[in-house]
Amino acid sequence: QKEVEQDPGPLSVPEGAIVSLNCTYSNSAFQYFMWYRQYSRKGPELLMYTYSSGNKEDGRFTAQVDKSSKYISLFIRDSQPSDSATYLCAMSAGGGFKTIFGAGTRLFVKA
């Protein structure tokens, strides 16, 4: 079993839809959770960074962490064609431990 599981998609939605992207994990020591957006042939860009459980909002993006279920989500409101990319989740126990990345979910937002 992988430490981090992420559905590879692809996920196709119409413009304006609410998108939900998810990851599950097995290591209860993870405390720091990240979401990255990666456009084709580019480096990943950090979108959200959260510590422990709870929600964090930044514009159209909301990150949610449920440590009891070992489940994290990224919601994108009012999705735009420019949101079409691969979204990677990542998590770490901090304190010098490695960051583990999910395989990424490909998202297509149709105009």
Added chain:
Amino acid sequence: DGGITQSPKYLFRKEGQNVTLSCEQNLNHDAMYWYRQDPGQGLRLIYYSQIVNDFQKGDIAEGYSVSREKKESFPLTVTSAQKNPTAFYLCASSRLAGDEQFFGPGTRLTVL
């Protein structure tokens, strides 16, 4: 502007040759990382360095080598021992190991 630069953007190599990929950061980060990304796959850690003059093997270090002589630089050498080197290589850095990582634009290596 603070950030991470990688060069070259595209690199072509003949079989049997060693090549070195450059990674420089001006974020004053202590930790730096090298990842390999293959089509449809996630990031696989090659090497990482938590501090100058120190580095550790990641999950797929065979056929690769690194150095960390300066805080801002972490070059990766892909040696002829790497059996399947064609891939997209990403360099990243973080303030401390385990913190959020910031990525460079990547180098696409193709072996001819």
